[in-house]
Amino acid sequence: DAKTTQPNSMESNEEEPVHLPCNHSTISGTDYIHWYRQLPSQGPEYVIHGLTSNVNNRMASLAIAEDRKSSTLILHRATLRDAAVYYCILSVPYTDKLIFGTGTRLQVFP
Amino acid sequence: AAGVIQSPRHLIKEKRETATLKCYPIPRHDTVYWYQQGPGQDPQFLISFYEKMQSDKGSIPDRFSAQQFSDYHSELNMSSLELGDSALYFCASSGRLRNNEKLFFGSGTQLSVL
Numbered sequence: 001d002a003k004t005t006q007p008n009s010m011e012s013n014e015e016e017p018v019h020l021p022c023n024h025s026t027i028s029g030t031d032y033i034h035w036y037r038q039l040p041s042q043g044p045e046y047v048i049h050g051l052t053s054n055v056n057n058r059m060a061s062l063a064i065a066e067d068r069k070s071s072t073l074i075l076h077r078a079t080l081r082d083a084a085v086y087y088c089i090l091s092v093p094y095t096d097k098l099i100f101g102t103g104t105r106l107q108v109f110p
Numbered sequence: 111a112a113g114v115i116q117s118p119r120h121l122i123k124e125k126r127e128t129a130t131l132k133c134y135p136i137p138r139h140d141t142v143y144w145y146q147q148g149p150g151q152d153p154q155f156l157i158s159f160y161e162k163m164q165s166d167k168g169s170i171p172d173r174f175s176a177q178q179f180s181d182y183h184s185e186l187n188m189s190s191l192e193l194g195d196s197a198l199y200f201c202a203s204s205g206r207l208r209n210n211e212k213l214f215f216g217s218g219t220q221l222s223v224l
Contacts, residue, residue: 032210034212038153042217042218043114043200043202043215043216043217043218044153044200044202044213044215045215046212046213046214049210049212085152087152091207091208091210092166093208094208095165095166095207095208096141096143096158096160096165096166096206096207096208097143097155097158097165097166097168097207098143098155098207098213099155099168100145100152100153100154100155101152102152103152
């Protein structure tokens with residue numbers, strides 16, 4: 001299964017944009033890039049996913065590099081509620097399993 | 111909106127006992143997933159079911175078994191419990207992930223083995 005690499009932690013100030021990077025150099029053509037986040041003491045929560053084109057939703061934007069070897073999750077204005085562990089995950093083709101790696105712990109300061 | 115419901119929220123067992131965790135998916139979701147998250151660890155995929163059949167298997171111990179019933183709820187059965195089984199167990203549901211549906215997670219069951 002293709003792997004992802006994320007920084008262990010990042011910090012941001014409230015109301016500033018946050019760019020969370022993810023490297024996935026062994027991604028295959030059919031792997032979707034998923035982002036989930038986990039707030040303290042809660043189950044993971046879907047954020048966004050995409051294949052090739054950049055994606056936007058009410059929570060975030062996903063920028064995917066042209067060669068698909070990396071992607072960036074963009075939170076346009078961080079809030080204290082965005083403090084969580086963010087996981088970048090590649091779907092395993094033709095399966096119903098989502099394998100979590102070691103995500104990025106985002107701290108947001110007032 | 112209805113979410114994924116897990117019961118119980120907390121469970122305390124002793125070593126070598128058995129435990130059953132239940133998961134009720136969001137209505138019309140046909141796929142259920144189980145994850146185990148130890149203290150300070152990332153969620154580990156255990157097993158998934160689609161239309162009541164096992165779909166994919168992860169790092170689920172042989173002491174654990176699971177099934178999905180005709181009403182789509184799922185149960186994770188854990189026998190001969192060990193101290194290392196103490197963890198948060200999450201259930202998630204979705205339309206089929208291989209069709210790039212998104213997963214919705216429950217709040218989890220905290221299992222403590224003493």
